[in-house]
Amino acid sequence: MASIRMLASQGLKVSSQGLGCMGMSFAFGPPKPDTEMIHLIRFAVNELGISLLDTADAYGPFSNELLLGKAIKGIREKVQIASKFGIHVENQLRTYRGDPAYVRACCEGSLKRLDVDCIDLYYVHRIDARVPIEITMMELKQLVQEGKIKYVGLSEASPSTIRRAHAVHPISAVQLEWSLWTRGAEKEVIPTCRDLGIGIVPFSPLGRGFFSKGAQILEGLADTDMRKKEQPRLEFENLKHNKKLYDKLQDLASAKKCTPGQLALAWLHHQGDDVVPIPGTTKIENLKENFGALSVTLNKEEMQDIEAIFHEDCAAGERYKYMNSTTINTETMPLWKWQTPGSL
Structure with a gap:
């Protein structure tokens, strides 16, 4: 069973590894059957002790929260639900919103879809640069006081924004992309989180x-799978280069008698007790494999061997093909410039 750890200094306790639920309903091809995904989620909770379940209103949109709401019936006391708001899609146009009315409407909608009285961890999914983070946080603080959310998180925020948000109400977790080939957050964002006692959720x-x-990940993917359309690291010459990285990872994993995926996860787990990765999957066998990473121990020399290959600039290609798909290290409008919601 997964161990339980304190994710942040505010008291949020979660399993040492979480479960990302996005791919069950969104982005990675057609949605998977609810019955199969409910079985997988309950297996993760009941058999492996995984308690942190990650979703968002944008996944679907909405269908992933509905799925999770069904899956946690009867096991609510065993899980911590993490959901997110802030990505607004209308007429196929994607924007980011952090104005108070939107924050509240999104929270109320997520509560209904999840069929819960309170969301354990509620993230700002993407930062709205037009709205001072203090304005967004004041509404989130009010939702905490009303008992509708327990803890507040941010995703893809800059160090300055994290500090400004934390000054209004404690931030319990920052979600960010962090893996062997995405290490940019190690310079400033992660040190900022640690300085403030904020948990890190890769x-x-x-x-x-x-x-x-490795490169076989592309085999059999649906045309609607984002990995076929929006992932430069999986395209053409980039993939040829990155496959060499995978081959080296495979060699290291063979020496450790684990799988490459387990070694990649174990490397993250060895970054500190404040790090809780949320790998996603739609298959029980992959879930078990990912969970097995918790049993892989790495010494200092082994960590150095891994990082000699997977340094910050090791990968060929950007994180996303269309960089408006993410807002990395987003700064927001200064508070003193904020006048009225009508300025949005």
């Missing part, structure tokens, strides 16, 4: 499946 810790299967 998403895509397996490089969207690349560290589990």
Whole structure:
């Protein structure tokens, strides 16, 4: 069973590894059957002790929260639900919103879809640069006081924004992309989190499946799978280069008698007790494999061997093909410039 750890200094306790639920309903091809995904989620909770379940209103949109709401019936006391708001899609146009009315409406909608009285960890999914983070945080603070959310998180925020948000109400977790080939956050964002006692939740810790299967990850993917359309690291010459990285990872994993994916996850687990990765999967066998990473121990020399290969600039290609798909290290409008919500 997964061990339980304090994710942040505010008291949030979660399993040492979480479960990302996005791919069950969104982005990685057609949605998977609810019955199969409910079985997987309950297996993760009941058999492996995984308690942190990650979703968002944007996944679907909405269908992933509905799925999770069904899955946690009867086991609510065993899990911590993490959901997110802030990505607004209308007429196929994607924007980011952090104005108070939107924050509240999103929270109310997520509570209904999840069929819970309180969301354990509620993230700002993407930062709205037009709204001072203090304004967004004041509404989140009010939702905490009302008992609708317990803890507040940020995703893809800059160090300055994290500090400004934390000054209004304690931030319990920052979600960011962190893996063997995505290490930019180690310079400033992660040190900022540690300075403030904020937990770190890496998403895509397996490089969207690349560290589990290498180039074979592309085989049999649906045309609607984002990895076929929006992942430069899996395209053409970039893939040829990155496959060499995977081959080296495979060699290291063979020496450790584990899988490449387990080694990639174990490297993250060895970054500190404040790090809780949330690998996603839709298959029980992959879930078990990912869970097995918790049993892989690495010494200082082995960590150095891994990092000699997977340094910050090791990968060919950007994180996303269309960089408006993410807002990395987002700064927000200064508070003194904020006048009225009508300025949005």
